[in-house]
Amino acid sequence: MIEIEEKSERALLVGVETFENAATFASTFEELASLALTAGAEVVAMATQKLAQPNARTFVGSGKLEELIMTVDSREIDTVIFNARLSPRQNVALEDALGVKVIDRMQLILDIFAMRARSQEGMLQVEQAQLTYLKPRLTGRGVALSRQAGGIGSKGPGESKLEIDRRHIEGRIEDIEKKLKKIEKSRDLARKKRLNSGIFKIGLIGYTNAGKSSILNALVDAKQKQYEKNELFATLDATTKVIRLKDEFSVSLTDTVGFIQDLPTELIKAFKSTLEESANVDLLVHVVDASNPHHAAHEQTVLQLLQELEMDKIPQLVIYNKMDKAPVDFAYTITPAVELSIKSENGPMVFRQAILSELDQLFVKFECELPYSLAYKLPELKQIALVDNLVEGETGYQISGRIAPSLAWKLKEY
Numbered sequence: 001m002i003e004i005e006e007k008s009e010r011a012l013l014v015g016v017e018t019f020e021n022a023a024t025f026a027s028t029f030e031e032l033a034s035l036a037l038t039a040g041a042e043v044v045a046m047a048t049q050k051l052a053q054p055n056a057r058t059f060v061g062s063g064k065l066e067e068l069i070m071t072v073d074s075r076e077i078d079t080v081i082f083n084a085r086l087s088p089r090q091n092v093a094l095e096d097a098l099g100v101k102v103i104d105r106m107q108l109i110l111d112i113f114a115m116r117a118r119s120q121e122g123m124l125q126v127e128q129a130q131l132t133y134l135k136p137r138l139t140g141r142g143v144a145l146s147r148q149a150g151g152i153g154s155k156g157p158g159e160s161k162l163e164i165d166r167r168h169i170e171g172r173i174e175d176i177e178k179k180l181k182k183i184e185k186s187r188d189l190a191r192k193k194r195l196n197s198g199i200f201k202i203g204l205i206g207y208t209n210a211g212k213s214s215i216l217n218a219l220v221d222a223k224q225k226q227y228e229k230n231e232l233f234a235t236l237d238a239t240t241k242v243i244r245l246k247d248e249f250s251v252s253l254t255d256t257v258g259f260i261q262d263l264p265t266e267l268i269k270a271f272k273s274t275l276e277e278s279a280n281v282d283l284l285v286h287v288v289d290a291s292n293p294h295h296a297a298h299e300q301t302v303l304q305l306l307q308e309l310e311m312d313k314i315p316q317l318v319i320y321n322k323m324d325k326a327p328v329d330f331a332y333t334i335t336p337a338v339e340l341s342i343k344s345e346n347g348p349m350v351f352r353q354a355i356l357s358e359l360d361q362l363f364v365k366f367e368c369e370l371p372y373s374l375a376y377k378l379p380e381l382k383q384i385a386l387v388d389n390l391v392e393g394e395t396g397y398q399i400s401g402r403i404a405p406s407l408a409w410k411l412k413e414y
């Protein structure tokens, strides 16, 4: 019997530092290595070059290209991964010159999203983004068609193989669009229901690997846990859990996909509806990995994407996580901010406190009387509002406390 061992692809990473990307080059190149590992590649070599601007045809200069050809040969490279967005023409020219599969940063990110997608909607969204990205790249391909043999750059959603047949691609994209519209409609209904549930909604956002899922997990009980891992894009689908902050007072916490530098616009578009799950919140908690030396660049990326998604008007609380691993002279860039390690013993308590004091700023005071005939509404009230004082009066409960302005209308029911 012949045993076929699944060998990981041997990858060569290539980056070109230009005037334009000089500020973020080091951090994104480092990140490319993590992305490649996450996608299942073995990084065997790296090459960088400084150019005023990339070569229009081959991206790197001709001398560098010769060097890459030699590296591919001597180090038995299967895949060359560029830390940039290659034009379809450059992609084809590079594959012709190098004789192996060439993918760019966008395709790598798309690939990881494909691996991670679990829900029907997530899978359709990724496939749509992949096909949109690949469509102009299919013409004039030589080696590239062997990509259909599998490997990085050809993973379809849900661990299937991506079908990239030039003749059917257009129809498939349309088909996906129709299906997504249908799903979105039913999701809208579910969302409206949630909106009426009257609970205060918090969205966890932040750079990939910042610790968003870890925070959610630290606050819910064991059987509700989310997938958390030291990998990029561990989470893809939005998950919402209701957590108790103080006494019965509860909020919903939504964990969603992480952000990254150069997130392909095709992906942002495709994931807009998933991200809208977080756009419909009362407060955004922006989680930052304080132990990452590039955290300032990560913050900028997140703020910029929030702007693009028109989520920058939502109140935002910044939380610096992983303080246990942060350098001793750590200084945060956004103020005011909260520092914690969600993995430490008091992490969850610090988080709860931070949210509560933020709510102090956002909530309005109220006083009301709940008639005894409506006593059955008391648990609900305690869940959606912070009750500071409750006395049993002549005709009903005299209650004072604080509540979100958006939920104050609920009190009128009493």
Ligand SMILES: Nc1nc2c(ncn2[C@@H]2O[C@H](COP(=O)(O)OP(=O)(O)OP(=O)(O)O)[C@@H](O)[C@H]2O)c(=O)[nH]1
Residues within 6 Å of the ligand: 206, 207, 208, 209, 210, 211, 212, 213, 214, 215, 227, 228, 229, 230, 231, 232, 233, 234, 235, 236, 256, 257, 258, 259, 321, 322, 323, 324, 325, 340, 341, 342, 343, 344
């Ligand atoms: N040292 C330390 N590690 C932490 C802390 N919080 C989270 N981590 C680790 O950071 C890694 C990423 O955590 P996740 O919770 O998966 O991060 P995420 O933000 O959900 O990442 P994506 O889903 O990829 O966007 C995991 O290996 C966690 O164990 C912390 O307070 N301290």
Ligand SMILES: [Mg+2]
Residues within 6 Å of the ligand: 212, 213, 214, 227, 228, 233, 234, 235, 255, 256
């Ligand atoms: Mg996560």
